[in-house]
Amino acid sequence: MPSTQSPPLLGGAIDPTAVRPNIDDAIIERTDPAHVRERLAQLKADGYTMLLDVGGVDYPQRTPRFDVVYHLLKMPVRKATLAEVGRPQRLRLLCGVPAENTTVPTATDLWKSADWAEREIYDLFGITFDGHPDMRRIQMPNDWEGYPLRKDYPLRGPARERSPRPSFALKSNVNAGTPPSGRTLEALQAQIAKVRASGDGERSKS
Amino acid sequence: MSMSATPLSPEVISKDGNAMVLSMGPQHPSTHGVLQIMLEIEGENIVKAEPEIGYLHTGIEKNCENQFWSTAQTNVERMDYLAPSNNAFCYALAVEKLLGITDQIPERAQLIRVLNAELTRIASHCVWLGTGGIDLGALSVFFYTFDLRENILDLQEASGGARMHPNYFRVGGVNGDLPAGYEERLDALVDKFPGRMRDLRALLQANPILQDRMIDVGIMTPEEVVQWNITGPSLRASGIAYDVRKAYPYSGYENLQFDVPTREEGDSYARFLVRLDEMEESMRIIKQVRDKLKKVRGPVMIDDTKVAPPPKETIALSMEALIHHFKYMTEGFRVPPGDVYQATESPRGELAYYIVSDGGNRPYRVRTRPPSMYNLQSLKGMAPGNLIADLVVMIGSVDPVFGEVDR
Numbered sequence: 001m002p003s004t005q006s007p008p009l010l011g012g013a014i015d016p017t018a019v020r021p022n023i024d025d026a027i028i029e030r031t032d033p034a035h036v037r038e039r040l041a042q043l044k045a046d047g048y049t050m051l052l053d054v055g056g057v058d059y060p061q062r063t064p065r066f067d068v069v070y071h072l073l074k075m076p077v078r079k080a081t082l083a084e085v086g087r088p089q090r091l092r093l094l095c096g097v098p099a100e101n102t103t104v105p106t107a108t109d110l111w112k113s114a115d116w117a118e119r120e121i122y123d124l125f126g127i128t129f130d131g132h133p134d135m136r137r138i139q140m141p142n143d144w145e146g147y148p149l150r151k152d153y154p155l156r157g158p159a160r161e162r163s164p165r166p167s168f169a170l171k172s173n174v175n176a177g178t179p180p181s182g183r184t185l186e187a188l189q190a191q192i193a194k195v196r197a198s199g200d201g202e203r204s205k206s
Numbered sequence: 207m208s209m210s211a212t213p214l215s216p217e218v219i220s221k222d223g224n225a226m227v228l229s230m231g232p233q234h235p236s237t238h239g240v241l242q243i244m245l246e247i248e249g250e251n252i253v254k255a256e257p258e259i260g261y262l263h264t265g266i267e268k269n270c271e272n273q274f275w276s277t278a279q280t281n282v283e284r285m286d287y288l289a290p291s292n293n294a295f296c297y298a299l300a301v302e303k304l305l306g307i308t309d310q311i312p313e314r315a316q317l318i319r320v321l322n323a324e325l326t327r328i329a330s331h332c333v334w335l336g337t338g339g340i341d342l343g344a345l346s347v348f349f350y351t352f353d354l355r356e357n358i359l360d361l362q363e364a365s366g367g368a369r370m371h372p373n374y375f376r377v378g379g380v381n382g383d384l385p386a387g388y389e390e391r392l393d394a395l396v397d398k399f400p401g402r403m404r405d406l407r408a409l410l411q412a413n414p415i416l417q418d419r420m421i422d423v424g425i426m427t428p429e430e431v432v433q434w435n436i437t438g439p440s441l442r443a444s445g446i447a448y449d450v451r452k453a454y455p456y457s458g459y460e461n462l463q464f465d466v467p468t469r470e471e472g473d474s475y476a477r478f479l480v481r482l483d484e485m486e487e488s489m490r491i492i493k494q495v496r497d498k499l500k501k502v503r504g505p506v507m508i509d510d511t512k513v514a515p516p517p518k519e520t521i522a523l524s525m526e527a528l529i530h531h532f533k534y535m536t537e538g539f540r541v542p543p544g545d546v547y548q549a550t551e552s553p554r555g556e557l558a559y560y561i562v563s564d565g566g567n568r569p570y571r572v573r574t575r576p577p578s579m580y581n582l583q584s585l586k587g588m589a590p591g592n593l594i595a596d597l598v599v600m601i602g603s604v605d606p607v608f609g610e611v612d613r
Contacts, residue, residue: 013543013564023303025547049432055560055573069560069573071547077432079445082466087453092547113435116259116583124267139263139612148268155272 014061017094026071026090032064036095037105040070044110048072048091051107054117056125058151064096066127068104097127106131124149225253230597232261238337238601239608243585245594252597255589257582262612270572274538275301276377278569282559283371285574286610289330291322291362292552294375297572299456300548300559301377304541307508314499315379315506316457321495322365322374323550324488328399329358330553331485335406338478338602342419347409354402357395364388378508384499392496399489407482420475424588424600427472434584437577438555439480440604444472450551464491474603481605513539538567554578554605574613582606 013019017028031039052071059065070093076084097104106129107114118129119138126147128135137144146158154160225246232242240261246254266285270278282297283290298319302308332351339347359369364385366372374381410416426436431444441448449466451459467483469476507514515534516527543565549558555577562571581604589597 016543016562016564016570017545019543023544023546025303051435052556053558053560053573053575055575057562057571057573071558071560071575075432075448076428076446078428079470080428080447081468082447082449082452085446085448085453088448090547111435112433112587113580113583115586116579137260139260141260148265153268155268 015059017067026092028092028094030094030096032096033101033104036068036070036093037107039093040107040110043072043091043093047074048089049077050075051111051113051117052090054107054114054121056121056127056149058125058149060151063098065099066097066102066125068095068097068121068127069093070095070107102127103130105129108132123147126150228594230594232258238606239611241582241601241606241608241611243589243597245589245597247594250593250595252589252592252594255585255597257585259579259582259608259611262608264609264613266613267572267574270569272568274567275541275569276534276538278572279375279377280371280373282572282574283373284609285576285613286330286552286554286557286578286607287370288333288607289326289553290371290373291319291326291375292330292550292557294373295319295323295457296548296550296552296557296559297561298375298377299550300546300561301541303546303548304544304561304563305377305513306542307378307510307513310508310510311379311457312505312508313458314383314502314504315508317495317499317502318365318380318384318506319375319457320459320462321492321499322362322372322380324491324495325358325361327488327553328485329355329362331481332358334481334553334602334605335410338605339410341598341602342416344410344413344416347406350402350406350409354399357391357398361388361391361395364391376507376514378510378514379506381507383506389496389500392492396489396493396496403482403486411479411482417475419596419599420478420603421471421473423474423592423596424603425471425473426584426588430587431472431584434587435580436555436584436604438551438553438581439484440477440581440584441555442466442468443476443480445470450549450556454549456548456550462491462494464488474599477603540565540567541569549575552577554607554610555581574610576610576613578606578608578610582611 029039050073052073055069057067057069059067072091072093074089095104104127106118108118109131115134116138118132119134119136121127122129122135123137123139124147136142140148146153225248228245228247230243230245232240242258242261244256244258245252266281269281273281279294279297282293286293299308302311332355336348336351339345362372363369365388366374366381426440426444428444428446431441431446437448445468447466447468452466464487467480467487469480511527511530516530520527521531541563543563545560545562547558547560549556556575557577558575560573560575561569564570584604585600588600592600
């Protein structure tokens with residue numbers, strides 16, 4: 001895995017969405033938790049009938065820390081031919097959420113499809129959606145500790161971080177814990193030396 | 207993954223005391239993977255259905271953040287394991303957009319990508335049809351469709367090197383040209399396909415048992431599909447002709463002739479017919495691409511050693527190539543900061559990636575818009591009022607893949 005082979009090259013862009021190259025993929029709007037509800041309702045009334053996706057991003061260096069990213073699509077709400085659908089307009093609504101108060105009003109009463117997407121953001125980022133009918137974890141077990149997609153969450157999980165599995169590559173790591181077999185590096189090395197000394201390698205009967 | 211059952215709503219418990227909670231799955235053969243559905247039932251009638259997902263959560267999005275831009279693609283292919291190339295396709299397009307090299311991708315590479323994406327679509331629909339047939343008790347369909355799928359997997363193995371996860375698409379093009387003998391094998395598949403589709407249609411389409419099970423089951427009106435954010439064949443079966451290949455063409459789809467099959471009924475049978483028609487449209491695209499590939503020769507990878515590794519044969523001869531290769535393999539490449547939403551039409555619907563780059567050599571965030579997840583979620587609206595036996599048909603008709611639902 002590259003993470004152990006080479007140091008990461010950090011880009012350093014604290015807010016990449018502000019310095020984006022000129023990519024024509026959607027209309028972009030920004031808002032905050034106090035106004036997101038009102039804006040979503042307004043956009044829905046303006047013809048953005050489909051809530052394509054709700055996602056989250058964590059920018060620990062930035063204020064506000066999180067982004068909840070809504071993608072909306074102007075889809076006809078009736079039977080429509082290819083020409084009538086055409087190239088429906090897409091809109092991206094970025095809602096900055098401060099680290100001190102990670103609560104955003106829900107969109108489930110506007111779009112039923114927001115249900116699982118919002119639960120997933122709660123599960124993986126710890127952002128709660130006020131008014132959501134069923135705010136439970138969705139991907140991780142109910143008793144899971146921490147929010148995995150936050151940038152400060154260790155890749156292998158907090159439990160593994162507290163008691164790391166010892167690496168036999170470095171002798172200094174042996175003291176970090178006893179391997180599952182219960183045999184220490186010294187015991188293994190002693191056994192190997194014994195087998196080697198006996199001279200018959202794998203045919204040893206010991 | 208939630209361990210606890212969904213709490214019963216009080217009014218259902220009090221209704222004659224007849225309501226009962228049934229946990230269907232997560233190890234149920236008709237759930238096409240590990241899906242648990244908590245059902246509130248009265249007799250055989252479903253009062254409420256609450257799918258519980260997450261049993262296959264593997265943290266792919268988190269893993270991507272710790273991989274290079276190039277190696278993250280290997281993870282991404284594991285989401286929708288029935289259509290791996292479509293995932294890699296979308297990811298590659300998104301990263302290319304961030305890099306600003308979309309217009310520099312060689313034409314032959316674009317054609318090969320479209321060819322593979324459409325082959326995968328047919329293979330994926332083959333699995334859907336085969337397993338969907340088993341759900342309805344039609345065991346023999348499975349053998350017909352998996353035979354066809356096997357031919358496609360052979361082609362994938364020939365071009366990419368692996369049957370299931372070829373990892374053939376790369377940022378900047380595809381990994382190597384099509385091998386010798388590929389065209390003949392593709393021709394053989396193209397010749398075989400119409401007969402096999404005729405067989406399948408003869409076996410299923412007018413079959414009264416199948417029609418009895420599917421017609422008027424799980425009806426979704428245009429209002430409901432938009433409300434539930436359903437895309438792909440399930441959306442088109444309700445009469446809305448939205449196809450990302452037509453609405454936001456990518457990789458040369460605008461130069462290919464194909465129709466977007468739609469139906470008006472919006473029931474499971476309509477979804478079934480749309481997918482069958484779609485397989486034939488995919489074959490129509492494949493034939494056009496095959497003819498174009500005979501004329502379009504040339505490179506299949508972008509000529510930019512910052513994004514693509516240098517050709518293998520130059521490494522032993524050129525110092526610069528060796529340096530570029532070393533840098534590419536140990537540090538990866540950097541992508542300018544920014545965010546992009548790239549959508550493609552996967553066999554299940556609008557598969558999109560919202561990718562953020564902070565300018566480093568690893569993706570900052572890879573958010574997937576999983577079509578399976580949103581399509582599956584609609585069961586909550588579709589199932590109540592139907593019989594348990596019909597629920598099996600409905601799950602099959604939205605075609606979820608749990609690698610993608612749970613990621």
